[in-house]
Amino acid sequence: MLPRRIIGNRRRLLMALGIGAAAVLAYPRKVHVAPRWTIEVVDERGRPVRGVQVSEVWGDYDVEGGQFEDKWSDESGLVVFPERTTRVPLVWTMASRVAHVMSFRWHSSVGPHASVGVHCGAPGSAFDLQAIDAQVGSVAEYRRVVVKGGASCPSGGGGRPP
Secondary structure (H helix, E strand, O other): OOOOOHHHHHHHHHHHHHHHHHHHHHOOOEEEEEEEEEEEEOOOOOEEEEOOOEEEEEEEEOOOOEEEEEEEEEEEEEEEEEEEEEEEEEEHHHHHHHHHHHHHOOOOOOOOOEEEEEOOOOOOOOOOOOOEOOOOOOOOEEEEOOOOOOOOOOOOOOOOOO
């Protein structure tokens, strides 16, 4: 039989390890959800196109639904979306993924996702929609998007003037 002192030290050690593990699992860690996007919208000749609607959709399937933001290209044809992050406890991410498996949602998505779409046409239409997905782990993305058909996407023709 072990002396009481050794048993007491073991209990304290196990309790300290348990509290430490709980703290690590509960501490909200920073999760990168979407990169900083710089989208340059140009016509077929490489000239900037003003007023084209560009939409960003992002979210983390483990912790939140999708969010979106619409912007319009400026005189330089540029649209910039900031980097998107969130803070999530590791235990929440683990529980969400276990719930996905337990509920047999085999085709549902997990983890962060982000994409942008460049619209050219009437408001709400997907005419000449060009969708771009973020690269996994990317912190910044630069994309040059060529919109075709000058008459169908004139300056200010991407939904509303900026």
